[in-house]
Amino acid sequence: MMRAYVALGSNLGDSRQHLLDAIEALAALPQIAVIARSRIYRTPPWGVTDQPDFLNAVLALETTLPPHDLLDALLAIERAAGRQRSGERWGPRTLDLDLLHVAGQTINDERLTLPHPHIADRAFVLLPLHDVAPELDIPGQGKVVELLRNVDAQGCTAL
Template identity: 65%
Template sequence: MTRVFVALGGNLGDAQATLRQALDALGSLPRTRLVAHSRIYRTPPWGLREQPPFFNAAAELDTGLGPHELLDALLQIERAAGRVRDGERWGPRTLDLDLLHMDGAMLSDQRLTLPHPRIAQRAFVLLPLAELAPDLEVPGQGRVVDLLAAADATGCEALP
């Protein structure tokens, strides 16, 4: 089993309910166990500003799936939640699942880069990830807690 961290986000429909359903779906993947998940955060939009706020969380998994197998499973969960990938980056979406880090995996190909190359730039990823693994060393980027200390978390708030 390999330890994995996944970011969850969305801002269309009942995004909080969608995130909870996605967490259930992650825990139901074959050869995978949901170890823990963060609280849900309300965060300002990133990139394209003229859209509703996002809701974000992070999940910690143990999995026997390989990186591309897991990526395919994440994409299937997104599709089941109504996600349509139309090529627009940073726009509104029902669900976005990003594979952030997989213990022992460093790769970069046309489909997947591990660890996720933009973890350090995104408070909406770092806040929930820091709840689960503050001392996680992201290869080439640093410890999650240090990355969070340098990030702008203005407007991000944990929900009860």
């Protein structure tokens, strides 16, 4: 079993329900156990700012799936939620599932970079990640608790 962390986000449709459905879909996979779940946060959009606020959360998982297979499972859950990848980065979406970190894994290929290269920049990831793993050391970036001190979390609220 490997420990993995997944970020969830949504700002289209019933965002809260999209997150809850994604958590249920992940928990239903036989190779995955959801071991911790953050609070849900309302956060301002990042990148493209002319869009609705997001709801964000993070899950801690135990899994036997290799990282690329876990990524495929996340993408399948996004598609089932109506996610359409139009090519616009950071735009509105029904569901976004990002694989943030898998213990002991460093990957950088055309499909996947682990740990996620932008964890340290994003309050919408660090706040919920802090809920489930404040002392997690992200290789090359630092501990979550320290990274959170260096981001602007203004406008982010726990629901």
